[in-house]
Amino acid sequence: MDKPFPYSDLVMDHFANPRNMGDMENPSGVGNVGNPVCGDMMRLYLKIENDVIVDARFKTFGCGAAIASSSILTEMLKGKKIEDALKISNEAVAEALGGLPPTKIHCSVLAEDALKAALADFKKRSESK
Amino acid sequence: MNLDNVMVKKDRLIFFDNMNTTFPDPEVVKLMNDVLASRLGNPSSHVHSAGIAAGRIIDEAREKVSALVNASPESIIFTSGATESNNLAITGFLKANPGYQLAVSAIEHFSIINQFRLLQKEGIPAFLIDVEKNGSINLNSLEEIVQKKQTLVSISYANPEIGTIQDLNSIAEICSRHGGILHCDCTAAAGFSEIDVAGMGIDLLTLSAHNMYGPAGVGALYAGKNINISPLFAGGNQEDGKRPGTENIPGIAGMGEACRMAGENFGKWQKHLAALGDRLWQDLADSIPFIHFTGHPERRLPGHVSFWVEHVEGESLLLLLNMNGVMASSGSACSSNLKGKDESDLAASHVLTAVGVPTDICAGSITFSLGKYNTEAEVDYVVSIMPGIVEKLLAMSPSYEDYKKSKESFHG
Numbered sequence: 159m160d161k162p163f164p165y166s167d168l169v170m171d172h173f174a175n176p177r178n179m180g181d182m183e184n185p186s187g188v189g190n191v192g193n194p195v196c197g198d199m200m201r202l203y204l205k206i207e208n209d210v211i212v213d214a215r216f217k218t219f220g221c222g223a224a225i226a227s228s229s230i231l232t233e234m235l236k237g238k239k240i241e242d243a244l245k246i247s248n249e250a251v252a253e254a255l256g257g258l259p260p261t262k263i264h265c266s267v268l269a270e271d272a273l274k275a276a277l278a279d280f281k282k283r284s285e286s287k
Numbered sequence: 288m289n290l291d292n293v294m295v296k297k298d299r300l301i302f303f304d305n306m307n308t309t310f311p312d313p314e315v316v317k318l319m320n321d322v323l324a325s326r327l328g329n330p331s332s333h334v335h336s337a338g339i340a341a342g343r344i345i346d347e348a349r350e351k352v353s354a355l356v357n358a359s360p361e362s363i364i365f366t367s368g369a370t371e372s373n374n375l376a377i378t379g380f381l382k383a384n385p386g387y388q389l390a391v392s393a394i395e396h397f398s399i400i401n402q403f404r405l406l407q408k409e410g411i412p413a414f415l416i417d418v419e420k421n422g423s424i425n426l427n428s429l430e431e432i433v434q435k436k437q438t439l440v441s442i443s444y445a446n447p448e449i450g451t452i453q454d455l456n457s458i459a460e461i462c463s464r465h466g467g468i469l470h471c472d473c474t475a476a477a478g479f480s481e482i483d484v485a486g487m488g489i490d491l492l493t494l495s496a497h498n499m500y501g502p503a504g505v506g507a508l509y510a511g512k513n514i515n516i517s518p519l520f521a522g523g524n525q526e527d528g529k530r531p532g533t534e535n536i537p538g539i540a541g542m543g544e545a546c547r548m549a550g551e552n553f554g555k556w557q558k559h560l561a562a563l564g565d566r567l568w569q570d571l572a573d574s575i576p577f578i579h580f581t582g583h584p585e586r587r588l589p590g591h592v593s594f595w596v597e598h599v600e601g602e603s604l605l606l607l608l609n610m611n612g613v614m615a616s617s618g619s620a621c622s623s624n625l626k627g628k629d630e631s632d633l634a635a636s637h638v639l640t641a642v643g644v645p646t647d648i649c650a651g652s653i654t655f656s657l658g659k660y661n662t663e664a665e666v667d668y669v670v671s672i673m674p675g676i677v678e679k680l681l682a683m684s685p686s687y688e689d690y691k692k693s694k695e696s697f698h699g
């Protein structure tokens with residue numbers, strides 16, 4: 159099929175039809191990360207109840223791989239306990255997308271960073287209550 | 288998995304990427320096919336009929352190419368393309384003329400910038416000429432460099448990424464006043480303007496066939512009568528010893544024909560493209576929020592519109608355009624090297640960086656470069672889909688979200 163080599167079908171699908179894109183009213187935790195080299199920015203919103211991620215949304219400024227990475231991350235997160243979410247690595251994100259070209263691996267790393275930042279933000283907010 | 292809107296629509300292929308290559312003209316293709324089928328000999332076998340016939344084809348092509356730049360046929364050297372011509376012009380000239388320093392504009396093509404870096408490492412005094420925000424050469428910066436010592440100056444007539452056409456008259460005047468030698472890469476400009484090498488004070492000039500409706504794999508270098516250059520590699524006596532190797536006869540024939548057509552039609556092409564480009568520019572300016580155009584507003588290639596959009600990244604914009612059958616290019620880091628080893632192989636466009644566009648903004652830049660085959664209907668279509676594409680990406684953008692919030696809090 160005519161897709162921009164070497165993006166996989168899954169990457170193109172998540173890019174063209176992003177899942178859970180948007181912001182969130184009263185998020186439990188927000189992760190904001192950026193990569194200065196290529197200027198990518200990812201924002202992850204989490205809704206957490208009883209230590210389970212019940213909802214996840216994202217907004218991303220970035221290339222096809224960046225948008226796809228954040229989109230698939232939100233799907234991987236919904237319904238996960240925090241302790242399981244913490245185990246999600248950038249390799250898992252890239253694998254879930256059917257692989258990423260070497261120059262785009264950093265997009266999956268950014269997704270992992272966004273997740274860690276969101277969970278750290280959630281921890282900070284609950285501790286300050 | 289819904290991939291329907293990802294497939295390139297075959298019934299609509301809008302090619303707005305003519306700075307990166309053009310589709311060979313059908314007359315060029317026909318000529319090349321005829322040449323390929325003609326059972327020619329090696330032009331160096333000039334004692335038998337097959338060799339003589341081959342030589343004649345090259346001679347004819349050489350005349351057509353030289354006519355385009357108003358030079359004599361003997362001053363044209365055929366090469367494999369603009370990259371090789373640029374190497375012959377710069378490294379070849381400096382090898383044959385030790386004692387010269389090198390000056391190139393900060394927005395030159397990689398074939399010139401990377402030679403610059405290599406030669407600098409080898410100890411040649413080499414300087415980058417400053418450019419203004421609109422991409423024009425800073426004439427003071429040029430003069431400061433050339434007045435120090437005899438200089439080989441390399442400046443492209445027009446920049447393919449941001450469309451700016453240089454003020455060659457002033458540049459040539461400064462060069463000649465200080466005994467400088469001027470090389471001009473005309474890859475992006477041939478076919479848009481009349482070129483008269485002697486009248487314009489140009490000593491070396493690069494032409495590329497695939498950028499002017501000819502085939503890829505062939506180019507030319509014009510070298511003025513008193514200019515000495517050393518060949519880049521060793522071999523036979525072809526091209527007066529300057530470029531050994533059996534000639535790419537069909538390619539050369541195709542290039543000749545492309546040059547002939549450019550000479551005949553550049554006025555018509557200029558008019559056609561200026562009208563389309565102005566329309567595209569105006570319609571985008573009217574309908575796309577946060578748009579910033581790059582390059583010189585007036586002194587620019589016809590049919591060339593380059594811009595960036597705040598809060599929107601370049602590769603994602605290109606991908607959405609491609610999904611709608613529109614092909615263009617971007618100066619963003621992310622789109623720069625998809626086949627690289629890792630992210631250190633990505634770099635935002637050196638051209639945009641040089642004209643002062645910050646890196647995270649470089650990420651959003653797009654170049655629409657039209658060619659003779661493009662139509663008003665295509666411009667209409669592109670203008671109709673751009674707002675929707677930009678809207679989709681703005682909705683996804685955290686920096687746009689922040690911008691909206693800051694406006695709300697300002698207005699209370």
